[in-house]
Amino acid sequence: MAFRALYDASAPRLYGLALRILGRPELAEEVLQESFVAIWHHAVDYESALSAPMTWMSAIVRNRAFDVLRHRRSQGEDDTLDSAALASLADLAATPPERLQMSSDARALADCMAALEARHREVVGMAFFHDLSYSEVAHKLTLPLGTVKTWIRRSLARLHACLSARGAG
Amino acid sequence: MNLRGNEALRERLASEYVLGTLRGGARRRFETLMQDDVALRRTTREWNARLGAMAEFAPPVAPDKGVWRAIEARLRWQAATPRWQFWRHGSLALWRTVGLGSSALAALLLVVVLLDRPGTAPISDIASLTDEAARPALVVTADRARGLMTVRVVANVPLTAQQALQLWAVPRAGKPRSLGVLGAGRELTLPLPPDALGSDVAALAISLEPKGGSTNPDGPSGPILYKGGWIRLM
Numbered sequence: 001m002a003f004r005a006l007y008d009a010s011a012p013r014l015y016g017l018a019l020r021i022l023g024r025p026e027l028a029e030e031v032l033q034e035s036f037v038a039i040w041h042h043a044v045d046y047e048s049a050l051s052a053p054m055t056w057m058s059a060i061v062r063n064r065a066f067d068v069l070r071h072r073r074s075q076g077e078d079d080t081l082d083s084a085a086l087a088s089l090a091d092l093a094a095t096p097p098e099r100l101q102m103s104s105d106a107r108a109l110a111d112c113m114a115a116l117e118a119r120h121r122e123v124v125g126m127a128f129f130h131d132l133s134y135s136e137v138a139h140k141l142t143l144p145l146g147t148v149k150t151w152i153r154r155s156l157a158r159l160h161a162c163l164s165a166r167g168a169g
Numbered sequence: 170m171n172l173r174g175n176e177a178l179r180e181r182l183a184s185e186y187v188l189g190t191l192r193g194g195a196r197r198r199f200e201t202l203m204q205d206d207v208a209l210r211r212t213t214r215e216w217n218a219r220l221g222a223m224a225e226f227a228p229p230v231a232p233d234k235g236v237w238r239a240i241e242a243r244l245r246w247q248a249a250t251p252r253w254q255f256w257r258h259g260s261l262a263l264w265r266t267v268g269l270g271s272s273a274l275a276a277l278l279l280v281v282v283l284l285d286r287p288g289t290a291p292i293s294d295i296a297s298l299t300d301e302a303a304r305p306a307l308v309v310t311a312d313r314a315r316g317l318m319t320v321r322v323v324a325n326v327p328l329t330a331q332q333a334l335q336l337w338a339v340p341r342a343g344k345p346r347s348l349g350v351l352g353a354g355r356e357l358t359l360p361l362p363p364d365a366l367g368s369d370v371a372a373l374a375i376s377l378e379p380k381g382g383s384t385n386p387d388g389p390s391g392p393i394l395y396k397g398g399w400i401r402l403m
Contacts, residue, residue: 003244007237012229015236020227029236036240055217058224066189105218106225113223124188128223133192156184163219 007036010054014061021065021129031068035061054103066131112162120155123148172202172209179212187216294366296373298395300324306395307375309336311361318361320351326394328353335378337389338362339396340369345389348373350382372398 014035018028038060102110113121126137138148172179185191186199203209293313300306306324311317320336328334333352337345349359364370374396376389383390 004237007240011236012231013225013227015232016227016230017224019230025233029233032232033236033239033243037243040244054225055221058221059217062224102225103222106222109219109222110226125223125226127188127190128220129227131189134190137190152188152190153181153185156181156188159219160180160184 003040006039010057011036013054014057017058017061018065021062021131022068027068028065031061031065035064038064055105069131108163108166109159112159112166115162116155116158120151123151124155124159127152172206179209180216183209183213183216184220186213187220294399294401296397296399298373298375298397300395307334307336309373309397311366311399313361313366316361317358318348318365319356319358320349322351322355331380333378333380333382334394335376335382335389335391337374337376338365338367338370339372339374340367341371342369344387345374347382350378352380366399370399372396 011032015028015032018031018035019025022028022031035057039057042060113124116124123137123141126132126140127134132140134149134152135145137143137152138145141148172182182191182195182199186196191199203213292310294311296309298307298309306322306326308321308323310319310321312319322334326334330353333350335350336348338348339345346362346364348362348365349357351357374389374393376383376393377391378384378389379391
């Protein structure tokens with residue numbers, strides 16, 4: 001059945017995303033389950049998102065994982081962003097075998113992120129995967145708030161220029 | 170905050186909104202501004218596409234088999250969504266927005282949306298036929314078990330009363346085989362010929378023909394407008 005085929009085609013990537021955000025398999029599995037139930041129910045709304053299917057599904061998973069993350073933080077539970085997760089964020093540039101499985105959008109983004117300084121890439125990744133504000137990123141990395149803001153804003157502008165240049169080329 | 174005419178600020182806020190660093194009151198104000206600003210919504214959508222791809226950087230991990238069983242168990246309780254609801258929502262427009270790189274996944278997603286609901290016929294194969302810019306124009310589905318094939322026009326394909334669309338199976342070698350002619354209707358169900366799905370079928374193609382079909386016994390007489398390949402689902 002087609003929904004199973006869609007699950008098989010996309011679940012490992014979406015589960016990997018939930019696991020990256022939440023760090024704990026039981027939470028990530030719960031989010032994956034919730035997300036696929038939502039995908040089934042909201043597939044009819046897909047067109048309004050005007051995005052590639054993987055982007056659309058990833059956004060559902062990311063939002064649900066953030067809900068869980070916020071709930072845990074509000075309960076004062078330990079943050080899942082441990083040092084290992086931080087270390088893996090420092091290198092968001094993909095390896096060749098990983099690239100093969102990526103969409104062309106993701107490959108383009110990976111190339112443009114590779115052109116950023118490693119620490120800038122790290123703060124952008126922290127914000128994206130861990131739902132952190134500027135001040136939270138600054139606190140975790142013991143950097144001045146202004147520095148984090150500058151790095152992220154500059155990185156976003158550079159990514160925009162880099163991706164636009166690729167799109168035109 | 171006046172955003173009109175300040176392109177740099179609009180881009181910056183949209184990017185921070187998508188990344189998630191735009192917080193609290195600023196985030197809510199941005200959402201309010203988006204409601205009345207089509208261009209700002211588009212800018213934000215573009216940032217969604219740019220940064221959303223970062224989700225794919227997380228290494229894929231196979232989830233426990235229990236997750237699928239839990240999803241299945243939860244959906245079993247859902248009442249069947251009537252098929253017509255899909256048409257009422259007019260979601261076929263989504264095909265005009267789906268890019269080529271994700272076409273296989275998009276085809277699967279469309280089937281989920283369109284047909285894979287309790288009580289509808291199972292689909293064994295699907296093909297999305299696209300124009301030169303990779304915009305889908307027709308969707309062909311096959312039901313091997315019942316030997317049926319359905320062709321649906323999902324884009325605006327202007328035809329005069331004297332014109333028709335003809336569907337072809339293009340083999341790796343030899344002449345294209347006609348599978349059917351689509352006139353004014355937007356949907357056509359045909360018997361599935363045994364040679365429509367064979368391993369020698371390289372692609373499906375749609376040609377623009379006079380009413381009644383090609384006048385050339387060896388293949389299309391008009392230009393090929395759309396083409397695509399089968400994806401086997403089961």
